[in-house]
Structure formats: structure tokens, C-alpha cells
Amino acid sequence: MPLPRQAVSAPGKVFLAGGYLVLDRAYTALVFGLDARIHAIIEPLPTSPGVTLSEIIVKSPQFRDASWTYGYRLALDGGGIDITQLRVDALSELHRNPFLDTTLSFVLSYVATIASPTFQPASITIFADNDYYTKPNSDEPPTNAAQQRRFFDFQVPLWEAHKTGLGSSAALVTAVTAALLVHYLPEGSFSLTNEADRKRLHNLAQAAHCAAQGKVGSGFDVASAVYGSCLYRRFSPSLLESLGTSGSPDFGARLKALVEESSHASTWNTEIKKSAVAIPKGIRLVMCDVDCGSQTPGMVKKVLAWRKENPDVANKLWSELQSCNEDLATKLKDIEEGRLSDYGALTSCIGKIRSHIREMSRLSAVPIEPPAQTHLLDACSNVPGVIGGVVPGAGGYDAIVLLIKDDEQVVSELRRLLAGWKGVKDETDGVTIGKVSVLGVREEMQGVRVENVKQYEWET
Ligand SMILES: Nc1ncnc2c1ncn2[C@@H]1O[C@H](COP(=O)(O)OP(=O)(O)OP(=O)(O)O)[C@@H](O)[C@H]1O
Numbered sequence: 001m002p003l004p005r006q007a008v009s010a011p012g013k014v015f016l017a018g019g020y021l022v023l024d025r026a027y028t029a030l031v032f033g034l035d036a037r038i039h040a041i042i043e044p045l046p047t048s049p050g051v052t053l054s055e056i057i058v059k060s061p062q063f064r065d066a067s068w069t070y071g072y073r074l075a076l077d078g079g080g081i082d083i084t085q086l087r088v089d090a091l092s093e094l095h096r097n098p099f100l101d102t103t104l105s106f107v108l109s110y111v112a113t114i115a116s117p118t119f120q121p122a123s124i125t126i127f128a129d130n131d132y133y134t135k136p137n138s139d140e141p142p143t144n145a146a147q148q149r150r151f152f153d154f155q156v157p158l159w160e161a162h163k164t165g166l167g168s169s170a171a172l173v174t175a176v177t178a179a180l181l182v183h184y185l186p187e188g189s190f191s192l193t194n195e196a197d198r199k200r201l202h203n204l205a206q207a208a209h210c211a212a213q214g215k216v217g218s219g220f221d222v223a224s225a226v227y228g229s230c231l232y233r234r235f236s237p238s239l240l241e242s243l244g245t246s247g248s249p250d251f252g253a254r255l256k257a258l259v260e261e262s263s264h265a266s267t268w269n270t271e272i273k274k275s276a277v278a279i280p281k282g283i284r285l286v287m288c289d290v291d292c293g294s295q296t297p298g299m300v301k302k303v304l305a306w307r308k309e310n311p312d313v314a315n316k317l318w319s320e321l322q323s324c325n326e327d328l329a330t331k332l333k334d335i336e337e338g339r340l341s342d343y344g345a346l347t348s349c350i351g352k353i354r355s356h357i358r359e360m361s362r363l364s365a366v367p368i369e370p371p372a373q374t375h376l377l378d379a380c381s382n383v384p385g386v387i388g389g390v391v392p393g394a395g396g397y398d399a400i401v402l403l404i405k406d407d408e409q410v411v412s413e414l415r416r417l418l419a420g421w422k423g424v425k426d427e428t429d430g431v432t433i434g435k436v437s438v439l440g441v442r443e444e445m446q447g448v449r450v451e452n453v454k455q456y457e458w459e460t
């Protein structure tokens with residue numbers, strides 16, 4: 001019997017408070033899932049009668065040249081499943097997508113340890129909600145049918161698309177991992193609504209995402225893709241140290257132990273508190289995309305080097321920032337649960353967070369909240385109904401996030417302000433921020449979920 005066509009989706013994120021601090025387990029992050037999701041639809045790949053293929057095809061139809069064909073086979077010495085990207089014809093170029101090939105090799109290696117290591121060929125289609133990438137000429141009304149579809153046709157290759165920083169790779173890895181598990185694990189042995197199974201998904205997606213990135217970050221983006229909005233404390237990076245690379249002897253067994261936490265050494269100490277976060281009724285998040293962009297890895301390195309050289313100053317500043325961040329989470333919950341009604345308390349809390357972040361920027365000489373973003377945040381904060389805003393995550397010139405009264409009038413006022421926004425040139429680093437646009441996304445509490453596959457029928 002052929003396996004059914006199934007779909008899952010995972011949310012993007014906005015990192016409201018705790019950037020950099022969260023790299024150290026002593027601190028936490030306040031992360032919100034967004035209603036912009038990455039969808040993965042998986043189905044058997046039809047083959048001619050009598051033909052056996054070991055092939056998985058992944059397509060991203062919103063982009064040009066975005067089709068990846070993989071062959072798979074059992075590696076020697078328990079090394080898991082080897083994945084090889086195949087050239088579909090002699091003339092086509094091979095465009096690698098490390099997030100896909102690493103995810104395939106990790107998930108199939110894991111499945112092979114608990115089910116049959118022979119996999120039926122499959123096809124996976126990826127759709128990303130439009131706000132993950134800046135729309136070309138987004139101020140102009142869509143001109144053709146392709147651009148009016150639910151999933152916009154960006155008409156460029158993926159590497160030319162401008163990301164808006166919503167965590168596309170983490171949502172992609174999480175959605176594809178979940179789709180493969182739902183498809184290949186024996187019926188009844190995995191469900192996205194079962195807590196223990198979500199944990200397995202989290203562990204596997206974190207391991208694959210870190211391997212694809214070639215570094216172990218805090219993992220907040222994969223955690224929010226799996227669990228949605230949460231207060232997050234990272235796992236110890238040493239957990240992943242002994243995993244080794246896919247294909248190395250006994251990789252499959254080590255991966256299984258890590259995913260299933262079968263020993264003390266492979267038990268994840270991640271903390272996810274969903275009950276500690278809320279965006280109260282009457283308030284919403286708004287993201288404004290700044291068409292510029294920063295180099296997060298370089299910024300992280302510099303901030304960490306500054307902290308290492310100045311531990312006393314840095315730790316004092318980080319403790320103060322942590323308590324402001326905790327205060328913000330508490331105040332949001334207090335409003336949500338009726339213990340506080342004054343949004344002014346949130347405004348002052350956000351003001352304190354920003355002033356600590358600017359101090360960290362100054363001391364580390366890293367443009368976390370650079371003057372151009374200060375100018376933008378201040379102007380937005382003066383719009384009636386805007387409670388306050390920050391540079392999310394690593395900061396820089398990527399985007400800003402605002403907490404506002406949940407009222408269309410406030411969004412319209414913001415759009416009016418930003419339509420004529422002229423960034424000032426930053427004297428320190430010479431950067432002028434480009435166009436700023438309000439994205440359509442807002443917060444969402446729910447993490448990864450199964451989707452009704454019928455909704456994509458007219459897209460594929
Ligand atoms: N729609 C898609 N289809 C296939 N692969 C995608 C898609 N969107 C993103 N990716 C993969 O994710 C990579 C982008 O990941 P990266 O970590 O650089 O960005 P991000 O996660 O969106 O950024 P940020 O952490 O700033 O939010 C792409 O190069 C590609 O490999």
C-alpha cells in the first residue's frame with residue numbers, strides 16, 4: 001500500500017529578548033513563534049512498474065532552480081544513511097542546500113535504527129509563507145496571477161532572495177524532519193501531538209540544524225519551530241560533541257541515543273517554558289523589515305570576545321539585562337492574567353532593555369542597536385498605540401519588532417510613517433538603512449503541526 005500524502009508546518013520566530021545572553025545557560029530567551037510557517041508536503045514518488053529507485057526529490061516551487069534530487073544508501077559500519085545529491089542531467093548545475101541534505105541524512109539514519117533501512121522513494125514540496133523573504137517591489141500591487149497566490153512566486157533563485165530574518169532554516173529543518181518522521185516511521189509510533197515524540201523531533205532537528213550550520217548556536221530558533229512561543233534555556237553544547245559526522249562508524253547508534261535520551265550523557269537539559277510567555281489580548285507583535293542586513297556570526301564572535309576580555313563589566317550588564325527581560329515576560333503575563341492593566345509598565349521595561357542593549361553595543365563596539373535603528377525605533381515608538389520596540393535577536397540592521405495595541409489604525413499609522421522613511425547615514429559605520437516595510441506576520445503560540453493536505457492541492 002502506498003503511504004498517504006501528508007503535510008506539516010513549523011513556525012518562524014522573533015527573538016524578543018535575550019539575544020547573546022541565551023548562548024550561556026545562565027540566561028534565558030523570550031522567543032515568539034510567528035504565523036509565518038514553512039510547510040512540507042511529503043508523498044511517495046511514483047516509479048514505473050518494476051523499477052526500483054532510491055531517490056528523494058525536494059522542491060521549492062516558489063524559487064527558480066530550487067529542486068534537489070538525492071540518492072540514499074546504507075553506510076558501512078553502522079554509519080547511518082549516506083545521502084548523495086544527484087545531477088538530474090549532465091548539463092544542470094548542482095546547487096547544494098546543506099539544510100536539506102543534512103536533515104535527510106540525519107532523519108533517515110535515525111529511522112533506520114528503529115524501522116526498515118529500505119525507504120520507499122519520496123517527494124517533498126516546500127512552501128514558505130511569503131513574509132520569510134522581502135517581496136520585490138512590495139509597495140506595488142501584485143501584477144500577475146502567480147504573485148497573487150497564497151505562496152508568492154519570488155521569480156528568483158533562493159540565494160538571491162532577501163531573507164527577513166524569521167528563521168527560515170530552523171522552520172525548514174523542523175518541518176522536513178517532522179514530515180520524514182510522520183512518513184517513514186511505522187504507523188502509530190510517532191505523533192506530533194505526543195509530548196515524548198515532540199521531544200524526539202526537537203532533539204533530532206536541533207542536531208541536524210547544528211550540523212548543517214557547522215556550529216552549535218543556542219538553538220532557540222529550532223526550539224520555537226517545534227514548541228512555538230516559549231521562555232527558552234539552551235542545552236549544553238557539549239551534548240553534541242561526541243555525535244560525530246554522519247557516515248562515521250556507529251553514527252546511527254549515537255544519533256539514536258541522542259534523540260531518545262537513552263543515557264545520562266545524552267539527556268538534553270533544554271528548558272522550554274510555554275506557560276511563562278504570552279502576548280496579552282489587545283496587544284500584538286509587529287515586525288518591520290529593514291532592507292539592509294547584518295552578519296550575525298561576526299557579531300556573535302565579537303560580543304563573546306568582548307565578554308571574555310571584560311568578564312566583570314559584561315556579567316554585571318548581562319545580569320541587569322536578564323532581570324529586565326524577565327520583568328518584561330512577567331509584565332506580559334500580568335496583563336494577560338488581569339493583574340496589570342497599564343501598558344506604560346511595558347513601555348518603561350522595554351526602554352530599560354534598550355538602554356542596556358545600547359550599552360552592550362557601545363562597550364563591545366558591535367552595532368546591536370546602531371544609531372540608525374535607534375532613530376527608527378524612537379520614531380515608531382512615538383506613533384500613538386505603539387507600546388515599544390526592540391532590535392530582535394542579534395540586532396543589527398535586519399529588522400525591528402514592535403509591541404502595539406492590536407488595532408488596524410495603529411498599523412496604518414505605522415505604514416504611513418514608514419512609507420516615507422529615510423534612514424539617516426550612520427556616522428560610525430557608514431550604513432544607511434534602506435526601505436522599511438511592515439510585515440504581515442504576528443505572534444502565534446503553536447509550534448509544529450500536521451496540516452490538512454488538501455489546502456495545498458491547487459499549489460502543486
Ligand atoms: N523555501 C526554502 N526552500 C528550501 N530551502 C530553504 C528555504 N528557505 C530557506 N532555506 C534554506 O535555509 C537557508 C537560509 O538559512 P539561514 O540560517 O541563513 O537563514 P534564516 O534561518 O532565515 O535566518 P535568521 O536566522 O537570520 O532568521 C537557505 O540558504 C536554504 O538553504
Ligand SMILES: C[C@@](O)(CCOP(=O)(O)O)CC(=O)O
Nearest residue numbers: 015019020217218393394395
Ligand atoms: C545572537 C544570538 O543569541 C541570536 C541570534 O538571533 P537572530 O538569528 O538574529 O534571530 C545567537 C544564538 O542565540 O544562537
